Amino acid sequence: MKTLVIDDSQINVTLLCRLLEKIEHCSSMGFLAPETALEWCKDQVPDLVLVDYMMPDMNGIEFIRHFRNIKHCADIPVLMITANDEVALRYEALEAGANDFLIKPVDKIEFLARTKNMLALRRNQRFLEDRATWLATEVQKATLEIRAREQETILRLCKAADSRDPETGAHIVRMANYSCLIAKRLQLPESVQEMILEAAPMHDIGKVGIPDHILLKPGKLTDEEFAIMKNHARLGHQILAGSVSETLQMGAEIALSHHEKFNGSGYPQGLSGSDIPLSARIVAVADVFDALTSERPYKRAWEIERAVDFLKEGSGLHFDPQCVEAFLADFSEVLAIKDRYQEDEDDIKVFGSY
Incomplete structure (x- = not known):
C-alpha cells in the first residue's frame, strides 16, 4: 500500500514516514510541495494521502480539491493533519473531499489507528475494483461464447438453405x-x-x-x-x-x-x-x-x-x-x-x- 505524506516541514515528513514503516505492507513517499505531489499523482495511484493543512503556496484544502479532480484519485482516502480544530475548517475540508482528520501534535497511537483504518478502506476499494474487473472479464467471456453460438447457428441456417x-x-x-x-x-x-x-x-x-x-x-x-x-x-x-x-x-x-x-x-x-x-x-x-x-x-x-x-x-x-x-x-x-x-x-x- 502506497502512502503519500505532504507537509512543508521536512521534520514532519520524516516523522510520519517513520511511523508508517511500522505498518505492514505499507510504503511511503514524502513531498514538501503539494504541487509536486499533484504532478506525481497524475501518472501514479496512491492508496492513502496524508496532507498538512497549513502550507505556504497551497494549503491542504486546496490540494484536496485539485487532487479530487484527477480522475483516478476521486476515491482515494485522504487524511488531513492540522493544528486547527475549528469546526468550520473541518466542514470545508470534508466538503473538499477529506475522509478523516488528525490534530497536531500527532499522537502516535491515534495516528497508527486512523492510518490503518484508512488503508483498510482502500484495501476494500481495491478488492471491489479487482472484483469488478474480474466480473467484467467474465461477462465479456460469456458474451463472446454467446456470440460464437449465435454465429454457429447463423452458419448452420445458411448451410441448410445452401444445401x-x-x-x-x-x-x-x-x-x-x-x-x-x-x-x-x-x-x-x-x-x-x-x-x-x-x-x-x-x-x-x-x-x-x-x-x-x-x-x-x-x-x-x-x-x-x-x-x-x-x-x-x-x-x-x-x-x-x-x-x-x-x-x-x-x-x-x-x-x-x-x-x-x-x-x-x-x-x-x-x-x-x-x-x-x-x-x-x-x-x-x-x-x-x-x-x-x-x-x-x-x-x-x-x-x-x-x-x-x-x-x-x-x-x-x-x-x-x-x-x-x-x-x-x-x-x-x-x-x-x-x-x-x-x-x-x-x-x-x-x-x-x-
Missing part, C-alpha cells in the same frame, strides 16, 4: 465480404460492418421453403413458378423476424428486401429509394455481382467487365447509386475477395473473413 440451392457456399462468403466492403466504404460504424458481414449470408434462407422442382429447375421459370419463387423473400423474413438478436433482425430485413429495386420495380413490397433498408441495398449489389461472375450448372460466368457495366447501367434503377459507387471505388479489393474464396473450397468461414 437446397445450386449456389455454392463460396458464393455466400464472397457476397458477405463484398457487402462488408461496401459498408466500410460508406463509412458505417465497424459494429454495423461486422453485423452486415454476418447477416448477409441469410439473404436467401427463405429458399428452404421453395419446392425443388422450382428451385432446381434448369430452365426459365414460368410466371406461376416465378411467383412462387418470389415468396422466398417473405419466407426468409418469417424465419428470422422476431429474434432478440440484432444480427438476425438485420438478416430478416435483408431477406425481405434484397430483391427490391431502387426505382420501385422490385419485390415483394415494391419499395424504392431510401425506403429500402440500407443493408438490403448493400446486399443487392454484392449478391448480383457475385451471381453474375460465378459459373453455375445452368449458366456460364460473366466477364468481370460485363458485370461491372451491368452494375453501372443499373445504378439508380436496380441499385442504390451510392452502394454501386462504394463497391467500385477500389476494385482491387473486390478482386482480392473474389480470388480469396474459390468455388472448390468446401468449408469457408464467413465471420471475421474480411
Whole structure:
C-alpha cells in the first residue's frame, strides 16, 4: 500500500514516514510541495494521502480539491493533519473531499489507528475494483461464447438453405465480404460492418421453403413458378423476424428486401429509394455481382467487365447509386475477395473473413 505524506516541514515528513514503516505492507513517499505531489499523482495511484493543512503556496484544502479532480484519485482516502480544530475548517475540508482528520501534535497511537483504518478502506476499494474487473472479464467471456453460438447457428441456417440451392457456399462468403466492403466504404460504424458481414449470408434462407422442382429447375421459370419463387423473400423474413438478436433482425430485413429495386420495380413490397433498408441495398449489389461472375450448372460466368457495366447501367434503377459507387471505388479489393474464396473450397468461414 502506497502512502503519500505532504507537509512543508521536512521534520514532519520524516516523522510520519517513520511511523508508517511500522505498518505492514505499507510504503511511503514524502513531498514538501503539494504541487509536486499533484504532478506525481497524475501518472501514479496512491492508496492513502496524508496532507498538512497549513502550507505556504497551497494549503491542504486546496490540494484536496485539485487532487479530487484527477480522475483516478476521486476515491482515494485522504487524511488531513492540522493544528486547527475549528469546526468550520473541518466542514470545508470534508466538503473538499477529506475522509478523516488528525490534530497536531500527532499522537502516535491515534495516528497508527486512523492510518490503518484508512488503508483498510482502500484495501476494500481495491478488492471491489479487482472484483469488478474480474466480473467484467467474465461477462465479456460469456458474451463472446454467446456470440460464437449465435454465429454457429447463423452458419448452420445458411448451410441448410445452401444445401437446397445450386449456389455454392463460396458464393455466400464472397457476397458477405463484398457487402462488408461496401459498408466500410460508406463509412458505417465497424459494429454495423461486422453485423452486415454476418447477416448477409441469410439473404436467401427463405429458399428452404421453395419446392425443388422450382428451385432446381434448369430452365426459365414460368410466371406461376416465378411467383412462387418470389415468396422466398417473405419466407426468409418469417424465419428470422422476431429474434432478440440484432444480427438476425438485420438478416430478416435483408431477406425481405434484397430483391427490391431502387426505382420501385422490385419485390415483394415494391419499395424504392431510401425506403429500402440500407443493408438490403448493400446486399443487392454484392449478391448480383457475385451471381453474375460465378459459373453455375445452368449458366456460364460473366466477364468481370460485363458485370461491372451491368452494375453501372443499373445504378439508380436496380441499385442504390451510392452502394454501386462504394463497391467500385477500389476494385482491387473486390478482386482480392473474389480470388480469396474459390468455388472448390468446401468449408469457408464467413465471420471475421474480411
